[in-house]
Amino acid sequence: MQNQVPILQMGDVLIVTIKPDLTDDEAVKLKDDILHEIKKNNIYGLILDISVVDLIDSYMGRILSEMSDMSRLMGASTVITGMSPYVAISMVEFGLNFRSIQTALTVEKGMEWLNISRTMGVSHG
Amino acid sequence: MVENIQIFQEYDAILARQRGREMAKQLGFSLVDQTRIAISISELARNILIYAGEGEVEIRMIESSGHKTGLEIRASDKGPGISDLEMALTDGYTSSGGLGMGLPGTKRLMDDFEIRSDVGKGTSITIRKWLSS
Structure with missing residues (x-):
């Protein structure tokens, strides 16, 4: 059941649509693919779009945080986009907040944020 | 309405939370409540895999004496058990290298949370969410 998660590239930005029910194996492969793309290209x-993700539990929270941390260490900024209201409510009540990760309402707005931070030379974070 | 899911591998944990969400939806729980329930089932089922290797999740519709409808989930295993329940329910404490938020977080999302654990015999956690009328 290895579903390939597509990684799109627009200029020097990667856009990854995170699917719901990501498994351990898929997550490991996806992290690996993303980091190699970052280096190679x-x-x-990095935009991680979670608009089709229906919940964020501690497992999914850890995967997204790790992806963001690893990318940052390599020198790329991450934006998480598209979180649904009910996902935001339940995850904060549960105890997760992604405080150290940049978020945006949509992929387009995530792209805008990256463009602004690139122009201003702001360091990622 | 009762559903019994044996938990042996990751896909079973995913199946359990999907079934829980479907049942919650059928009972008329809001989208936020469905998500609270699905996260809780996911945490309990993954705990079974991490700590006990295998176990089961039972999801059932319940009715209170005051005719309130609810969803009850029982996650049980015959694993090593939890020696310090108080610690296990503390935010940030983990014995597995995880985030240490599974149990305290689940407790916050649910209306009722009961845990029974016998060292060497296993753990059984029962959680409930009531439909607000």
Whole structure:
């Protein structure tokens, strides 16, 4: 059941649509693929779109945080986009907040944020 | 309405939370409540895999004496059990290298949370969410 998660590239930005029910194996492979793409294609920003993700539990929370941390260590900024209201409510009540990760309402707004931070030379974080 | 899911591998944990969400939806729980329930089932089922290797999740519709409808989930295993329940329910404490938020977080999302654990015999956690009328 290895579903390939597509990684799109627009300029120096990677856009990854995170699917719900991501398994351990898929998550490991996805992290690996993303980090290799970042290195190979000189990527500035990473957009993790979670608009189809129906919940964030401690497992999914850890995967997204790790992806963001690893990308940051390599020199790329991460934006998480598209979180649904009910996902935000339940995850904060549960105890997760992604305080150290940049978020945006949509992929387009995530792209805008990356463009602004690139122009201003703001360091990622 | 009762559903019994044996938990042996990751896909079973995913199946359990999907079934829980479907049942919650059928009972008329809001989208936020469905999500609270699905997260809780996911945490309990993954705990079974991490700590006991295998176990089961039972999801059932219940009715209170005051005719309130609810969903009850019982996650049980015959694993090593939890020696310090108080610690296990503390935010940030983990014995597995995880985030240490599964049990305290689940407790916050649910209306009722009961845990029974015998060292060497296993753990059984029962959680409930009531439909607000």
